[in-house]
Every structure is written in structure tokens, then in C-alpha cells.
Amino acid sequence: MSLSPSITVRPLITAAEMRAGVEVYRTAFALAPTDPAVSPRLLAALSRNAGSVIGAFAGEELIGFTYGFLGSDSSTVYHYSQVAAVLPGWQGKGVGRTLKLSQRDYVISTGVTVMRWAFDPVRTHNAHFNFDVLGATGRWFTRDLYGVEDSGRDPGMRTDRLIVEWDLVGHPARNLPRPPYTGWGEVRREDDGDALVGMPRDWDALVARDRGAASHLRDDLAAALTGLTGEGFEAISCQTCDGHTAVYRLRKGGDRCPA
Numbered sequence: 001m002s003l004s005p006s007i008t009v010r011p012l013i014t015a016a017e018m019r020a021g022v023e024v025y026r027t028a029f030a031l032a033p034t035d036p037a038v039s040p041r042l043l044a045a046l047s048r049n050a051g052s053v054i055g056a057f058a059g060e061e062l063i064g065f066t067y068g069f070l071g072s073d074s075s076t077v078y079h080y081s082q083v084a085a086v087l088p089g090w091q092g093k094g095v096g097r098t099l100k101l102s103q104r105d106y107v108i109s110t111g112v113t114v115m116r117w118a119f120d121p122v123r124t125h126n127a128h129f130n131f132d133v134l135g136a137t138g139r140w141f142t143r144d145l146y147g148v149e150d151s152g153r154d155p156g157m158r159t160d161r162l163i164v165e166w167d168l169v170g171h172p173a174r175n176l177p178r179p180p181y182t183g184w185g186e187v188r189r190e191d192d193g194d195a196l197v198g199m200p201r202d203w204d205a206l207v208a209r210d211r212g213a214a215s216h217l218r219d220d221l222a223a224a225l226t227g228l229t230g231e232g233f234e235a236i237s238c239q240t241c242d243g244h245t246a247v248y249r250l251r252k253g254g255d256r257c258p259a
Contacts, residue, residue: 007095009102011047012055012065018043020062021055021085028064028085038083043067052079052106056086056095063090066099068107071116078114078165079107100134104168113168118145118161120154121225122203122218124246127162127238135174136166137253138235141225154207157215160222162235176237179247185220187228195233197224197248201240 012021018040025037046069047053056064064086071080081103086095107115119126121141130136146159182188182198189195199221200206207214225235234253240246 007056007058007063007098009054009056009098011106012043012053012062013047015040015044017055017062018047018053021053021065021067024062024065024087025083025085027087038067050110052081052103054099054102054106056090056099058090063087064095064099066103068103068115068117070112076114077112078116079103079110079112081115081117084117096129097133104166108168115166115168116163118142118163120160121162121221121235121248122160122199122214124199124201124203124238124248127235127248128240128246130164130166131235131237132174132176132239134166135171136164138162138250139165139229139253141222141229143222143226157218158222160218160225162225174236176239176249178239179237179241179249181241181245182247184245185217185224187224193252195228195250197221197228197250198241198245199248201244201246 012018021043022037022040025031026033026035031037043053046067051067051069053067054065055062064084066081066084068079068081071078084096084099086099104115119130121127127138131138140163142161142163144158145161149155149157149159179196182196184198184200186198187195199217203214206217228250232252233250235248235250237249238246
């Protein structure tokens with residue numbers, strides 16, 4: 001699959017490419033050399049056993065990669081996408097989207113039509129990509145999925161995650177309006193039944209400026225998402241409403257069991 005004349009996306013094959021994927025992972029998520037990361041051997045095993053291990057190359061350089069594996073619950077067989085990592089200098093240039101679409105093509109070729117993954121909902125740019133670009137849906141919220149963060153960008157903070165489900169053969173035509181201003185951590189109930197939750201556009205800037213306020217805001221978001229998903233709401237959009245604020249839109253959905 002070609003992204004541009006000089007960028008290609010394809011499965012990782014060699015041991016050297018698997019090791020390069022680990023280094024991309026470390027760099028993208030700001031991991032120190034001693035911090036845990038995915039194993040090249042695990043990637044090699046996944047690539048040979050129904051997993052997806054796909055890289056984006058600029059010439060010979062690996063600039064991003066994604067990997068996943070087969071999962072199931074009581075009602076659904078799905079491909080779980082564990083990570084999509086892009087080097088900082090290549091972020092915002094369509095590499096992540098192309099990786100995800102390539103992963104989608106691979107999963108469909110195996111006969112599976114659903115993909116899931118988890119992301120930190122304080123990162124509203126990722127939420128916008130998941131919901132408004134790909135058309136996925138945030139179905140379940142899990143507080144502190146991996147335990148307190150001991151590496152990466154938010155050391156010492158909880159690893160709260162919103163679990164996303166993507167129908168790979170559906171084509172949701174949401175055409176959602178831009179949301180009105182909603183305060184950070186505030187839940188606004190709309191006349192049409194939707195619920196809105198405001199958050200910062202730039203989480204890292206808030207953490208750098210006032211870590212205590214960021215910690216309290218994470219608590220507020222966790223409480224909002226716990227309550228709303230408990231009522232059957234699902235996240236379907238996250239759009240900016242001004243230069244500092246992005247707003248989640250949640251809507252009542254069907255009953256589904258999480259993995």
C-alpha cells in the first residue's frame with residue numbers, strides 16, 4: 001500500500017524490522033531504554049500466528065508500525081489492535097491513518113470484521129482520529145487498566161482507557177455538528193439526548209503547566225465516562241469547539257458485553 005511516492009506500508013518480516021518496530025514504539029511513547037516495551041520475539045510470533053505486524057517506511061527507514069492479535073468475548077470475534085506508533089516527526093501527516101487502514105485490510109482478509117483497541121481519553125486528538133476520522137465507537141470505559149503509569153508520558157498517573165470498537169465493513173454517516181463550548185470535565189445534556197464532555201485540546205501542555213489540576217481533571221473525566229457508559233452511552237465524536245477545548249459527544253447505543 002502506498003502513502004506517497006516515498007512512503008510504503010507493508011508487513012514487518014525480518015528480525016531487524018521487528019527490532020526497529022520496538023525502537024519506534026520507545027520513541028513514540030517516550031520510553032527510557034530500561035522501560036518495558038514490546039518484544040521483537042512477540043512481534044515475530046504474532047506475525048506467524050494470526051496477528052498483524054505492519055510498518056510504514058520512508059525509504060528504508062521504519063517511521064511507524066502497528067500490531068494486533070485475535071480476541072473474542074461471549075458474542076464477538078475481533079482483532080485487538082494493541083498499539084499504533086508513529087515517530088514524532090511524522091505524526092499528523094497521515095501515517096497513522098494509513099497504518100490503521102492497512103491493518104483493517106489485513107483483518108478483513110482473515111474473515112474478521114471487527115477491531116477493538118484502547119486509548120487514554122484525556123488525549124482528545126486520538127479521540128478525534130478514532131471517532132471522527134475512522135468512524136469507530138467508544139463503548140466501554142476502564143479505570144486504571146494497566147495500573148499506575150511508571151513510564152512514558154504520564155508517569156505516576158492512572159492508566160484510564162476508553163475501549164473502542166470499529167465495524168470494519170460498516171460506513172457510519174454521522175455528519176455530526178460541531179459541539180457548543182463545554183467546560184473541562186463538565187457533562188452537558190443536550191435536548192436531543194446526546195451528552196457532551198469537555199476536555200483540553202492539549203493534555204501535555206496542561207500537565208506541564210499544572211500537574212495537580214490535570215490529575216483532578218482526569219478524575220472528573222473518569223467519573224463522567226463511568227457514569228455515562230454505565231447508562232449505555234457510547235462515544236461517537238470528539239471535536240474542537242475553540243482553541244483550547246475539545247468536546248466528546250456520547251449517544252445512547254446498544255447493549256454489548258466488553259472483552
